[in-house]
Amino acid sequence: MNLLQAVILGLVEGITEFLPISSTGHLMLSGSLLGLAKTEFLKSFEIAIQLGAIGAAAVLYWRTVFTNWEAIKRIIVAFIPTGILGLLFYKIIKTYLLDSNAVVLGSLLVGGAGLIIFELWRREREGSIKDLAKLTYPQALLIGLFQSVAMIPGISRSAATIVGGLILGISRAAIVEFSFLLAIPTMAAATGFDLFKNIHLFSSSQLNFLIVGFVTAFVAAIIAIKFLLKFIQNHTFIPFGIYRIIIALAFLVFLL
Numbered sequence: 739m740n741l742l743q744a745v746i747l748g749l750v751e752g753i754t755e756f757l758p759i760s761s762t763g764h765l766m767l768s769g770s771l772l773g774l775a776k777t778e779f780l781k782s783f784e785i786a787i788q789l790g791a792i793g794a795a796a797v798l799y800w801r802t803v804f805t806n807w808e809a810i811k812r813i814i815v816a817f818i819p820t821g822i823l824g825l826l827f828y829k830i831i832k833t834y835l836l837d838s839n840a841v842v843l844g845s846l847l848v849g850g851a852g853l854i855i856f857e858l859w860r861r862e863r864e865g866s867i868k869d870l871a872k873l874t875y876p877q878a879l880l881i882g883l884f885q886s887v888a889m890i891p892g893i894s895r896s897a898a899t900i901v902g903g904l905i906l907g908i909s910r911a912a913i914v915e916f917s918f919l920l921a922i923p924t925m926a927a928a929t930g931f932d933l934f935k936n937i938h939l940f941s942s943s944q945l946n947f948l949i950v951g952f953v954t955a956f957v958a959a960i961i962a963i964k965f966l967l968k969f970i971q972n973h974t975f976i977p978f979g980i981y982r983i984i985i986a987l988a989f990l991v992f993l994l
Contacts, residue, residue: 739780739947743772748787748951752958755791755925756918756966758853758897758978759985763842766891767989770839778936779944781836785932786948788925790955795918798963802919808871809919815875816882816916817923823886824928832932835891839993843986845892850982856901857974866909870916877906881913885920895921900975910970918963 750768754761765784774780802809824831835841867873884902888895896917903913940948 739774739783739944741947741950743774744783744947744950745954746772747784748790748954749958751784751787751951752791752794752955752960753962755788755955755959756795756896756921756963758894758900758975759982760842760846760849760888760892760894760897761788761791762836763846763892763894764985766836766839766842767985770989770993776836779940781832782932782936782940783944783948783951784836786929787951787955789929790952791959792922792925792929793952793956794959794963796922798960799915799919802870802915803922806871809916812870812873812875812878813916813919813923815878816885816920817927819879819882820886820889820924821927824889825931827889828931831889831891835889838891839989841890842892843990843993845890846982846986849893849897850979850986853897853901853979853982854976856904857976857979860904866907866912868909868912870912870919873908873916877908880906881916881920885924895924897975897978911967914966914970 747765747768750764751761754764762784769776769780769784796803867877881899881902885895885899887893888898899917899920900910900913903916904910908916
């Protein structure tokens with residue numbers, strides 16, 4: 739890896755982390771396009787730079803993070819399923835799933851089609867929940883279970899969380915915000931655990947690449963979050979579903 743590649747991967751992470759298109763999938767496919775070998779460092783790099791995107795969410799939502807205790811409690815409850823399942827399946831995910839372009843492409847295709855079908859079928863419920871403090875704890879736990887499906891690369895953590903929330907009757911704006919906030923403990927835990935296990939394997943130059951990727955992801959994520967908040971005011975997620983299908987087919991042609 740060189741500095742330019744670290745910047746490119748940081749941009750990809752920051753742009754895609756909060757959009758329903760799978761940041762992990764895009765990072766894996768981008769690594770293939772850049773000709774990067776799937777080393778342990780690259781896998782950890784792709785996980786670690788998520789901290790940059792998380793930092794962007796924390797900065798933009800610092801008032802909620804530090805003052806809205808009711809929302810925080812629900813975020814903690816929603817984090818529990820992914821926290822437990824992530825520990826249980828960490829080795830399997832990193833050893834097998836993060837090595838598989840086939841899993842990513844399949845998830846992007848199926849997830850894209852699912853997103854389109856869901857949006858065409860779904861109708862806004864009367865009295866949908868607009869205040870995160872009114873979210874029940876069972877609903878928060880169910881949203882966490884939806885999020886845990888995104889441990890499969892290519893599914894998209896934000897897509898799974900948002901769709902789960904919409905199914906449970908939460909307004910689009912509220913579940914998108916909840917998805918941003920839930921990313922903070924989820925990705926911080928995943929990154930912290932991976933770095934704890936592997937940081938000793940990295941050279942000083944590789945740590946510099948991590949820092950560059952982190953900073954780039956932070957800046958790109960701020961732009962992406964603001965874009966998504968504006969986008970959902972007048973649009974559904976169908977364009978993201980179409981994009982997922984197109985990008986999956988394009989990469990399939992490239993890989994073949």
